[in-house]
Amino acid sequence: MTSFPRLRLRRLRRTPGLREFARETRLTAADLVYPLFVRPGEGVREPIESMPGQSRFSPDTLLREAEAAYAEGIRALLLFGLPDEKDERGSEADAEDGVIQRTVRLLKGELPEIVVITDVCLCAYTSHGHCGIVRDGEVANDETLERLASQAASHAAAGADVVAPSDMMDGRVAAIRDALDEAGHEQTAILSYAAKYASAFYGPFREAAESAPAFGDRRGYQMDPANAEEAIREVALDLSEGADIIMVKPALAYLDVLARVKREFGAPTAAYQVSGEYAMVHAAAERGWLDGEAAMRESVLAIRRAGADLVITYAARQVARGLLSG
Ligand code: PBG
Numbered sequence: 001m002t003s004f005p006r007l008r009l010r011r012l013r014r015t016p017g018l019r020e021f022a023r024e025t026r027l028t029a030a031d032l033v034y035p036l037f038v039r040p041g042e043g044v045r046e047p048i049e050s051m052p053g054q055s056r057f058s059p060d061t062l063l064r065e066a067e068a069a070y071a072e073g074i075r076a077l078l079l080f081g082l083p084d085e086k087d088e089r090g091s092e093a094d095a096e097d098g099v100i101q102r103t104v105r106l107l108k109g110e111l112p113e114i115v116v117i118t119d120v121c122l123c124a125y126t127s128h129g130h131c132g133i134v135r136d137g138e139v140a141n142d143e144t145l146e147r148l149a150s151q152a153a154s155h156a157a158a159g160a161d162v163v164a165p166s167d168m169m170d171g172r173v174a175a176i177r178d179a180l181d182e183a184g185h186e187q188t189a190i191l192s193y194a195a196k197y198a199s200a201f202y203g204p205f206r207e208a209a210e211s212a213p214a215f216g217d218r219r220g221y222q223m224d225p226a227n228a229e230e231a232i233r234e235v236a237l238d239l240s241e242g243a244d245i246i247m248v249k250p251a252l253a254y255l256d257v258l259a260r261v262k263r264e265f266g267a268p269t270a271a272y273q274v275s276g277e278y279a280m281v282h283a284a285a286e287r288g289w290l291d292g293e294a295a296m297r298e299s300v301l302a303i304r305r306a307g308a309d310l311v312i313t314y315a316a317r318q319v320a321r322g323l324l325s326g
Pocket of ligand 1: 119121123131166167201202203204205206218273274275276
């Protein structure tokens with residue numbers, strides 16, 4: 001009689017080949033979405049201090065960056081526009097010659113294979129930095145819907161493959177779907193930021209996009225980090241309104257929500273590894289406290305394992321290069 005274990009899970013961990021064989025989650029460059037910031041001008045490549053390795057581009061330099069990413073296997077971009085002019089209603093958001101509209105036309109002309117996703121929200125376009133139209137100190141939901149629908153239709157007209165509303169207004173997916181269909185863009189998909197939390201992890205992004213609210217915060221529209229049941233209701237609503245892909249954001253602190261959403265709906269699911277998640281790893285790596293590349297890759301893999309089909313990450317190129325070199 002032996003007291004040694006019969007089943008030894010270590011057997012399949014012994015060599016790289018066996019570990020590969022036993023691997024449950026695959027990560028490829030095609031699972032990644034690369035977010036980029038674009039501003040008017042030419043030859044611009046302005047480093048974003050709080051997000052090492054990331055820059056604000058002009059349309060021409062953004063095209064170069066997109067080509068480089070595409071060559072590394074990245075198949076989708078998420079674009080954020082930084083207009084020169086901001087006003088109360090975010091007029092540039094749906095302007096035909098707005099910075100996003102021009103960039104999308106350029107990208108689809110020069111690199112038609114790449115999937116172009118555009119962020120739909122007013123916060124980078126409004127003088128007050130809120131995600132919608134402000135009335136009496138509050139973001140007015142229904143009035144904002146018209147602006148978002150018009151912004152989305154204008155992105156679609158420029159050639160966006162997917163529009164991604166990140167505003168968290170109630171009813172915006174339906175409003176956007178109707179506006180797209182009415183304008184003949186029934187093939188343009190909607191990736192909705194369905195469960196988007198009022199998170200402290202967006203700090204670096206607001207510097208990058210110059211979109212910090214001038215007064216108050218976003219708790220009146222973004223979700224309370226304490227809530228998971230509510231995330232299920234948000235996702236159910238967005239799917240019923242016609243969302244093609246739903247998103248959980250941020251990612252790492254919300255993996256439980258992500259796993260539940262994937263399990264309950266089985267819909268194409270994205271998760272956003274946000275600016276603060278990216279900045280944290282870089283800050284620690286800069287101090288030599290952890291291996292940044294390995295930590296980033298582990299985070300992205302964990303997000304996939306939890307249930308994300310797509311991972312939106314600023315580290316997309318870095319991770320894709322790691323995958324290429326093995
Ligand atoms: C716009 C928007 C934000 C992010 C994506 N779209 C900021 C916010 O809601 O304040 C955050 C992305 C990131 O932190 O990387 N509403």
